[in-house]
Amino acid sequence: MIPRAGLIAKTSCNLTLLHPSSLSILSPCLSSKACSITHTTSSSSSSHGGRANIITRSYFKNAGKRPMQHTVFPGKISTKRQVPNHIEYPPYAIHGTTSNIEPFGLIPIKNQAEIEGVREACRLARKILDYSGVLVQPGVTTDKIDQMIHNAIIEEGAYPSPLNYGKFPKSICTSVNEVMVHGIPDDRPLLDGDIVTVDITVFYKGFHGDCCATFLVGESVDEKARKLVKVAKQCRDAGISVIRPGIAIAAIGAAIQTVAEHNKFAVVPDLVGHGIGRIFHDNPFIFHTRNDFPGTLEPGMIFTVEPVIVEKKTEHIQWDDDWTITTKDGGWAAQFEHTVVVTRDGCEILT
Numbered sequence: 507m508i509p510r511a512g513l514i515a516k517t518s519c520n521l522t523l524l525h526p527s528s529l530s531i532l533s534p535c536l537s538s539k540a541c542s543i544t545h546t547t548s549s550s551s552s553s554h555g556g557r558a559n560i561i562t563r564s565y566f567k568n569a570g571k572r573p574m575q576h577t578v579f580p581g582k583i584s585t586k587r588q589v590p591n592h593i594e595y596p597p598y599a600i601h602g603t604t605s606n607i608e609p610f611g612l613i614p615i616k617n618q619a620e621i622e623g624v625r626e627a628c629r630l631a632r633k634i635l636d637y638s639g640v641l642v643q644p645g646v647t648t649d650k651i652d653q654m655i656h657n658a659i660i661e662e663g664a665y666p667s668p669l670n671y672g673k674f675p676k677s678i679c680t681s682v683n684e685v686m687v688h689g690i691p692d693d694r695p696l697l698d699g700d701i702v703t704v705d706i707t708v709f710y711k712g713f714h715g716d717c718c719a720t721f722l723v724g725e726s727v728d729e730k731a732r733k734l735v736k737v738a739k740q741c742r743d744a745g746i747s748v749i750r751p752g753i754a755i756a757a758i759g760a761a762i763q764t765v766a767e768h769n770k771f772a773v774v775p776d777l778v779g780h781g782i783g784r785i786f787h788d789n790p791f792i793f794h795t796r797n798d799f800p801g802t803l804e805p806g807m808i809f810t811v812e813p814v815i816v817e818k819k820t821e822h823i824q825w826d827d828d829w830t831i832t833t834k835d836g837g838w839a840a841q842f843e844h845t846v847v848v849t850r851d852g853c854e855i856l857t
Contacts, residue, residue, distance in 0.1 A: 572728070576700060577836065578682050580825065581692030584649050586675050587656045593665050596709045596786065602673035605787040610799075613790045615806035616783060620713070621847055624783050624808055627708055627715030628845050628856035630662055635706045635717050635857075638678070642721040644698040648680035651704070652691035659708055667707035667714050667786055674829060679705035679718075681830075686814050686822055686839040687777060688829040698724030701731050703841045707786070714786050716810050717857035720840040730817065731838055737769045738815040738840035745794065745811045746846060749853040755801040759793045762813045774820045774839075777831075779810040782845060803848050808856070812843030 589595070598604060616624065637658055641651045656677040659666045666677030674690075681689035681703040682696070689703075696702060705718035720735045727735075745762040759773075766773045779792030790801060794813035817837035824831050833839055845856045 573699075575697060576683055578685055578689075578694065578832070580827070580830075581647075581649075581694040583675060583690055583692050587653065587669070587677060589660060589665055589669065593660060593663065594709070594712065595665055596667065596671075596714070598672075598786075599665065599670050602670045604672040605785050607785065607788055609789070610791065611789050613801070613804075613807055614781060614783065614788060615804060616808050616847070617806070620783055621806070621808070623711060623713040624715060624845070624847070625856050627664075627710040627713040628717070629715070630664055630710050631706050631708045631715035631717050631845075632857045634658055634662075634708060635704065635719060638704040638706065639719065639721050642696065642702060642704070642723055644700075644724040645695050647693050647695050648682065648689070648691035648702070649676075649693055651680060652676050652678050655704075655706070662708075662710070664708040664710040667709045667716070668705075671786060679703070681705070681839070681841070683838050684833045684836050686774060686816070686831045686833060687841070688831055690827060690829055696723045699726035699728065700724075701727060701735060701838060701840060703839075705841075705843070709786075713784060714782050715857065716782055716843065716845050718812065718841055718843040720842065731840075733769070734771060734815060734817055734838060735840045737766065737771055738813070739842045740769075741765045741773065741794075741813045741815055742811055742842040742844065745792075745813065746844060746853065746855065749803060749811075749846060749848060751803055751805055751848060751850065753803050755790055755792065755803060756797050756799055758811060760796045762811075763795045766813070766815055771815050771817060772820050774814040774816060774822070777814045779812045779843075781807070781809045783808055805848050805850050807848045808845065810843055810845050812841060814839055814841045 638655055641654055656666055668674050669677045676691045679688050680691045681687055682700055700723040701720055703718055703720040707714055707716040741762045744765045745758040748757045748761045763773050773795050775795040781788035781790050792809050816833055816839045819835045821834040822831050823834050846853045
């Protein structure tokens with residue numbers, strides 16, 4: 507068993523972040539250079555409850571040459587929302603643990619009952635994600651979106667999977683502008699011209715369903731950001747298009763990176779998809795860049811495809827809330843995700 511601190515850092519929503527100390531192990535298999543993660547510092551007296559203070563002047567100076575108001579600063583986080591006792595909880599919900607799996611171990615092959623269980627959870631996750639898109643409006647805080655989505659998930663009889671997974675404090679992830687992944691909903695209002703990735707995972711009848719999308723906020727999103735969002739979706743779809751039995755798992759990443767580079771964007775190499783089912787994060791890992799990791803696709807495998815696409819450089823900063831990850835250069839990021847199952851003649855998109 508590779509220690510959690512060694513290969514898998516805390517993960518929420520639907521993305522697995524490889525810890526920097528693991529990159530020496532992985533680098534021979536990655537064709538593109540792995541990113542580094544810089545942790546920020548904070549003052550214990552911070553009004554944001556220990557979240558990141560101002561990071562580096564170069565970061566904000568180079569924030570995509572966009573108006574300063576679109577740069578994301580830590581906001582105030584409201585108290586953790588409660589889930590009624592009649593809702594089925596995932597195993598980690600009480601103590602705030604994470605998936606305890608052996609990385610690159612045995613890849614589960616789901617039987618028909620398990621596939622149907624994941625399919626039902628994914629169907630609900632998709633419904634909730636579509637609802638979240640309606641909520642994305644200028645002036646609405648991401649905390650308000652989290653509240654509305656939390657309530658909607660509970661009303662469906664499901665548990666919001668991110669809540670207390672590794673002690674993540676909210677029910678969804680909302681990653682705005684330069685935030686790559688794992689943004690914590692807070693009191694920052696969305697601005698006309700922002701983009702925001704909303705990441706939804708639900709635990710329903712014993713199975714997780716996982717998906718995300720990047721939404722445009724208002725009518726003033728600039729053309730470069732609009733193209734980024736469009737290409738991020740194309741990258742996800744390109745990865746899914748090669749999925750069928752007998753194909754190398756690595757082919758998914760190659761297809762994604764080809765589309766990103768053709769459009770002058772970059773794929774973050776150390777943010778990867780994952781298996782899913784009864785366990786939130788499971789094998790296999792799905793790398794979204796060219797790589798030489800072994801393994802072939804087989805019917806019954808279920809996993810996510812969820813590349814994070816950035817405007818320029820893939821280096822990133824992790825805030826000291828242990829979750830929020832932003833681009834180091836201030837460029838914006840976009841992400842789309844589906845959960846898929848490998849079938850006898852291809853794959854089925856479950857979300």
